Amino acid sequence: MNLDWQVCSRARLSRDARFDGKFFIAVLTSKVYCRSICPAPTAKEKNVRYYPSAAAAAEAGFRPCLRCRPECSPATPAWFGTSNTVSRALRLIGESGLQDGGVDRLAERLGIGSRHLRRLFLQHLGATPIAIAQTRRLHFAKKLIDETSLPMNQIALASGFGCVRRFNAGILAGFHRTPTQLRRLVRHNVTQPDNQYLFRLRFRPPYDWEGILAFLALRATPGVEAVELGAYRRSISLGGDHGYFEVSLDERNNTLLARVQFGNPHSLFHIVERIRAMFDLNADWLAIAESLRSDPALAGRINAHPGLRVPGCWNGFELATRAVLGQQVSVKAATTLAGRLVEAYGKPFQGPHGLTHLFPTPEVLARSRFSGIGLPRSRAETIRALAAAGCSGQIRFDGIADSDAFLAKLCEIPGIGKWTAQYVAMRALGEPDAFPCGDLGLLHALKLGSSRGLEVRAQAWRPWRAYAAMYLWRIPADSAALAKRASFTSNDGEDVLVKTASQTVASVAL
Numbered sequence: 420m421n422l423d424w425q426v427c428s429r430a431r432l433s434r435d436a437r438f439d440g441k442f443f444i445a446v447l448t449s450k451v452y453c454r455s456i457c458p459a460p461t462a463k464e465k466n467v468r469y470y471p472s473a474a475a476a477a478e479a480g481f482r483p484c485l486r487c488r489p490e491c492s493p494a495t496p497a498w499f500g501t502s503n504t505v506s507r508a509l510r511l512i513g514e515s516g517l518q519d520g521g522v523d524r525l526a527e528r529l530g531i532g533s534r535h536l537r538r539l540f541l542q543h544l545g546a547t548p549i550a551i552a553q554t555r556r557l558h559f560a561k562k563l564i565d566e567t568s569l570p571m572n573q574i575a576l577a578s579g580f581g582c583v584r585r586f587n588a589g590i591l592a593g594f595h596r597t598p599t600q601l602r603r604l605v606r607h608n609v610t611q612p613d614n615q616y617l618f619r620l621r622f623r624p625p626y627d628w629e630g631i632l633a634f635l636a637l638r639a640t641p642g643v644e645a646v647e648l649g650a651y652r653r654s655i656s657l658g659g660d661h662g663y664f665e666v667s668l669d670e671r672n673n674t675l676l677a678r679v680q681f682g683n684p685h686s687l688f689h690i691v692e693r694i695r696a697m698f699d700l701n702a703d704w705l706a707i708a709e710s711l712r713s714d715p716a717l718a719g720r721i722n723a724h725p726g727l728r729v730p731g732c733w734n735g736f737e738l739a740t741r742a743v744l745g746q747q748v749s750v751k752a753a754t755t756l757a758g759r760l761v762e763a764y765g766k767p768f769q770g771p772h773g774l775t776h777l778f779p780t781p782e783v784l785a786r787s788r789f790s791g792i793g794l795p796r797s798r799a800e801t802i803r804a805l806a807a808a809g810c811s812g813q814i815r816f817d818g819i820a821d822s823d824a825f826l827a828k829l830c831e832i833p834g835i836g837k838w839t840a841q842y843v844a845m846r847a848l849g850e851p852d853a854f855p856c857g858d859l860g861l862l863h864a865l866k867l868g869s870s871r872g873l874e875v876r877a878q879a880w881r882p883w884r885a886y887a888a889m890y891l892w893r894i895p896a897d898s899a900a901l902a903k904r905a906s907f908t909s910n911d912g913e914d915v916l917v918k919t920a921s922q923t924v925a926s927v928a929l
Contacts, residue, residue, distance in 0.1 A: 427469040430455045436673055437623050437705055440492035443470045445481040452476035457487035474554035475545030482595055483561070485604060490558030493621050494701040503882075504529055505543045507820055508536065509551070510849065513692045514817055517552040518579065528820040557593045559688050560586065564601050567616050569684055571598050577684045614662070614684075618677045618691055619669070622700045625726030628668045630893065631698065634730050637750050640741065641758030642765065645773030654774045655733060656766075657686045661777060663770045664694060675700065680770075696849055699728035707851075707883045711890070714879060716865055720890040727893065729885045735816025735847035736809050737778045739829070742839050743801050744794070759792035781809035801834030808832060822848050845885045854884035864891040 422442055430438040438455045445452040445468045452470065453459065470476040473489050483489045508529055517525060525548060526533040537547050544551060560578035563569055569577070575586030590598045611617060628649075636646035644653040650667040662681035669676050677694050681687070695701060704726055712718045721727075732738040744760065745753035764783050765776035779787075785806035789799040808814040814832075819825050825848070826840040837857070844853035854877055855861070857870035867873050880887040 422469045422471055424469055428464060432461060439621065439623055440494060443473055443476045443489060445470060445476045445479065450481055451484045452481040452489060453484040454487045454489055454492045457484055459486050471545040474550040477554050478546050478550050482593055490561045491619065491621050493623050504531065505539050508548065511818060511820060512548065512552050517548065522548050557589055560590060564598055565605050566618060573684050577687050614680060614682050616679045616687065620675045620677055620695055620700055622673055623704065624673050625704065627724055627726040630724060630727050631730050638754065640761055642761045642776040643778050652771065652774060653733060654768045654770050654777050656777050657689060658683065660686065661768060663774055666694065666698065693733060697731040697733060699731060702728055707886050710883055711880055711887055717887060717890055720893060724893060727889055729845055729889055731849055732846050736781055738847045739805055739843050740802055742842055743798055743834065746798060756792065756794060763792055781806040785810050797834060801832065804832045816847055819848060822850055850885065852882040852884050854888060861888060861891050
């Protein structure tokens with residue numbers, strides 16, 4: 420990828436946080452690479468080089484700066500050049516770290532050749548898939564060294580090195596210091612209780628924390644999720660182990676604070692990656708806003724609420740089940756149904772206030788009768804079919820390389836239509852161009868009379884239609900005329916509910 424050195428130079432000299440993670444600065448004299456916000460004395464322009472990713476700088480022979488900690492920067496945007504293939508490949512690398520077959524297997528899952536995949540990565544990120552995976556592993560190991568008190572042997576396994584010997588060699592090669600020497604450099608390291616961790620997750624400003632909290636609060640499943648006092652909290656299950664996490668905002672440092680309670684440290688990488696995806700921390704909002712502002716209907720909303728993101732989810736099956744529960748009822752009613760479902764079929768969990776259960780697994784729901792919770796028979800059958808598809812492997816919500824094929828399989832389940840599938844693509848797959856065309860809330864916001872007209876209008880928003888939908892669902896503060904609730908049915912038989920102006924976010928019934 421060719422970077423505009425003038426733009427990079429201005430961002431470097433101004434230490435503009437909006438460019439954090441979008442490129443890295445390599446200093447020829449010190450042989451280190453830094454973030455655009457590095458507080459170190461500014462190097463002369465003739466002594467710096469710019470790279471589109473940390474892996475590209477590492478491949479060129481530079482080591483990470485110990486002062487600005489490149490491992491803490493927001494991830495490189497997955498869509499340099501809007502390459503869907505690179506975006507999906509990065510998502511798969513984040514899930515497995517190339518541990519399930521290497522580059523050849525990754526390319527096969529994406530439906531392209533391994534040479535072409537390497538060419539795309541070099542074009543868009545300046546480094547090969549292997550280099551990207553290795554740099555991610557190295558950076559997460561450094562993060563664990565700095566931000567936890569885990570012993571080095573556990574850090575080696577948690578960061579994917581496999582053994583302490585490779586871990587020691589990798590850290591020494593990458594940082595020119597041993598892991599023990601790096602830990603001695605840590606300042607103000609507060610020891611956390613056993614199995615508790617505090618991670619600082621950076622984002623590029625602006626970030627509409629209030630907007631994302633409002634969206635999640637309306638849909639928080641009682642017993643599993645809670646939103647209160649400016650924080651989001653939920654119970655989690657991964658690999659047979661259970662725990663919870665809490666996320667709050669550190670606005671001053673453009674950071675989300677993720678407090679994780681989990682017994683198995685080997686799962687920390689996957690937990691942190693899921694949290695980053697859930698709160699859409701890797702989005703390049705400036706590029707998204709620049710593209711969407713060309714539509715006058717979106718420009719005012721974007722200016723009024725900068726930094727709005729697309730909220731993700733912890734578990735794709737849970738989100739799809741919640742979507743089915745929300746068919747033909749209001750958000751409040753769907754949340755009530757979800758709470759009853761969890762209380763009847765979820766596994767009890769002893770967490771902080773408000774977290775009493777884990778969400779039911781597909782194995783449990785596939786054999787459940789759903790009696791006594793007020794769920795209509797048709798939706799009960801849809802949830803059982805969805806759970807059975809999850810148990811059999813027909814539907815998987817992780818490791819998805821072809822989202823179109825996944826959505827086609829999802830729509831084969833009776834009771835799940837295109838609207839629901841696109842909603843799942845937005846929040847569970849993180850597809851930035853997913854769009855629930857036919858949503859009457861969107862039609863109302865644009866004063867359009869047909870889904871065909873909406874589809875034509877939305878072509879100009881590609882590849883950011885999911886973000887356009889979030890802005891259109893959000894009711895402007897001066898829209899007091901929308902105080903009356905209106906319910907109407909979308910094309911696949913699901914209700915869409917436009918909420919009152921007193922609620923921060925206009926909500927679909929899911």
